[in-house]
Amino acid sequence: MPLTELVCPHCESTVEVQVTSVTRSRECPHCGRLIVLQFATKVTGSKRRALLMPTKEISRASGAPVAAAVQPISLENDVQKRLMHDPEVRSIASILRVGIFVVLGLVVVLMAGHWLKWWPWLNGGDEATVASTNVSREPVGKSSRAELAKDGVVQLTGNAEMDAALLRAQEFLEAKTVEDRLKLVRDRELMEEKIRGYYAAKGDGPIAYERVLPDRGAVAGSTSFIFQVVLPTGAERQMMLTTPAGGKPVVDWSSFVVYSDMDWVEWMKEKPTSPRVFRVLAARDEFFAGSFSDTDTLRCLKLFDPLSKDSPPIFAYYERASPVGREMEFVMSQSGGQALPMTLALRYPPYGSAENQVWVEERIAEGWVARGR
Structure with a gap:
């Protein structure tokens, strides 16, 4: 070996x-x-x-520490106070404080705009006020401002433009014939046929009223005014007057009488499939049934007849993704859960449908001021 x-x-x-x-x-x-x-x-x-494979033991120097000499130091106080030492938490808290002040500032601006009536001026004058006013289901309710006109049926204000409009409103209300009233309405050439048909059915003559309350939000030089007409029952109707260039104030007749193409109950009985224009109060609803059961694509409105609390409500539907649907979604998102005054074109579907379910064909106006309609 x-x-x-x-x-x-x-x-x-x-x-x-x-x-x-x-x-x-x-x-x-x-x-x-x-x-x-x-x-x-x-x-x-x-x-x-x-090959020699020796083994070695590596000895640690005596007294050498096993762990690091520096250890985290526990903070005193409760969890919330300790968290405030975290830089990230302090940064988030600072952002939240700034956000709270911004939100409070916006709330103050919105409240000031509401009370000082900035929004109608920004949106194009008093006509926009009517179009965007939130009202309850009863637009003709008890007057809360009758004391403003204790001195007479029409209380003049000293504002020349408004006083001229107030006297014109009085003349409109006291007109004895439809011919006299036609001279005082806005867009006569568009509205004459409807006005004649309306008074032929309901009767002509002066409109009974107690007083006309002036527009307290109007300023000198205004050309549009919204008055409250107090009826003998104590109820109120809004009357809008505008002054064309070089002319006299005229009444927006259709919004004053809350005009619709058909009687509410008659419309429900006949169920016409062609669009009809209605001035309604509209609120969101979740009634889906029959031909309108698709909750994924459809949205529902509950419509009320502004002239009669006894009229049954009607449910109107629109496709959320359609052009009219996008308009309606934007408008209803600002309703705050209230019923909004609207002017809509509505129609029954050509196929079988309940008498209280219709399509929204068109959103004509947000409010009841819709020229020529």
């Missing part, structure tokens, strides 16, 4: 040992301790070399 010379790792003496391919260790003849051997063969038949 071949002899291999190596140095004992224990006593550091030179020793010769016999090795084979299965050799793992040999005892040192000098100190008697085992010498661990390992062989590596490069090529078959080549000489083998014993």
